[in-house]
Amino acid sequence: MEDEYERRLREIKATPADEQEEAMIGLFQEPDGYYKEPIPPTFSSYHRKASDSEPADVRLRVPGEHPLWAHRVWNAAMVLADYIDMSFQIKGRRVLELGAGAALPSLISAFKGAEKLAITDYPDEVLIENIRMNLPINNLEEGAHIRVQGHCFGEDPASLMDFVAPARGYDLILTADVVFNHSCHRQLLTTCKRCLAQDGTGEVYVSFSHHVARKVALDMNLFALACAEFGFRVEALFKVDTPPAFEVDVGDPVVRSGVYMYRLTLASHEPPPVPTFPPGVHPMPPYVPIPPLVEQPVH
Numbered sequence: 516m517e518d519e520y521e522r523r524l525r526e527i528k529a530t531p532a533d534e535q536e537e538a539m540i541g542l543f544q545e546p547d548g549y550y551k552e553p554i555p556p557t558f559s560s561y562h563r564k565a566s567d568s569e570p571a572d573v574r575l576r577v578p579g580e581h582p583l584w585a586h587r588v589w590n591a592a593m594v595l596a597d598y599i600d601m602s603f604q605i606k607g608r609r610v611l612e613l614g615a616g617a618a619l620p621s622l623i624s625a626f627k628g629a630e631k632l633a634i635t636d637y638p639d640e641v642l643i644e645n646i647r648m649n650l651p652i653n654n655l656e657e658g659a660h661i662r663v664q665g666h667c668f669g670e671d672p673a674s675l676m677d678f679v680a681p682a683r684g685y686d687l688i689l690t691a692d693v694v695f696n697h698s699c700h701r702q703l704l705t706t707c708k709r710c711l712a713q714d715g716t717g718e719v720y721v722s723f724s725h726h727v728a729r730k731v732a733l734d735m736n737l738f739a740l741a742c743a744e745f746g747f748r749v750e751a752l753f754k755v756d757t758p759p760a761f762e763v764d765v766g767d768p769v770v771r772s773g774v775y776m777y778r779l780t781l782a783s784h785e786p787p788p789v790p791t792f793p794p795g796v797h798p799m800p801p802y803v804p805i806p807p808l809v810e811q812p813v814h
């Protein structure tokens with residue numbers, strides 16, 4: 516079956532010779548309907564579970580579509596936001612979110628009085644501007660206490676560290692649903708290690724789902740690397756029952772369901788106390804370190 520280009524070329528060849536030059540002008544023009552109208556952004560509300568929360572609801576804007584999966588608020592972000600809101604002492608602490616997306620955990624941290632809050636995602640204009648838009652619609656503003664900026668995992672974090680004073684680092688580093696990006700695990704852990712407070716009080720929270728059932732081992736390799744190569748202690752905290760992010764997909768839906776919460780702390784220090792688990796979660800057994808996966812050659 517001939518494609519659109521072949522059909523139009525055949526028609527031009529059948530055109531009288533003195534008219535072919537004019538007919539050729541339209542040969543490389545896109546057919547009607549080739550360019551789709553961009554999908555507009557969407558808005559949603561997240562209701563905070565802590566009964567005394569103010570404001571009670573968070574307004575979230577996300578792009579209509581985005582190749583880096585920033586067009587929705589993921590279950591992992593909501594579970595992490597719930598945990599922060601109900602159990603974390605945030606006031607006066609320095610908080611960094613990596614791969615923030617709509618930045619829900621960061622917004623909760625701002626409401627709870629973070630001394631410094633750095634909200635980051637891949638340095639794409641759509642992503643970063645969307646985060647910035649989520650500040651004023653929640654009566655927050657960028658300034659001395661809140662910074663929004665692009666950051667690629669593993670790159671020089673000097674500007675992030677300057678925001679809090681390099682000698683101090685961040686008390687809390689938050690990540691929600693970044694584990695699926697297996698090729699960036701070492702880069703993610705590099706940023707965490709460089710930015711975390713080095714006095715033993717710093718904590719990294721990793722909230723995630725297994726979106727692809729056959730890649731569970733690749734997801735979990737993040738924690739193997741954290742122990743073996745980066746000097747982190749890994750703690751499996753709890754699981755929250757949630758439906759799969761993609762209801763119609765390949766793989767066991769039981770594996771693809773749920774959100775898991777892990778914590779990384781510096782193995783060279785005694786860990787700080789774990790915040791109280793929210794109600795209704797399933798505590799997990801202790802994490803047992805395993806060797807990292809052997810990297811496969813690139814073909």
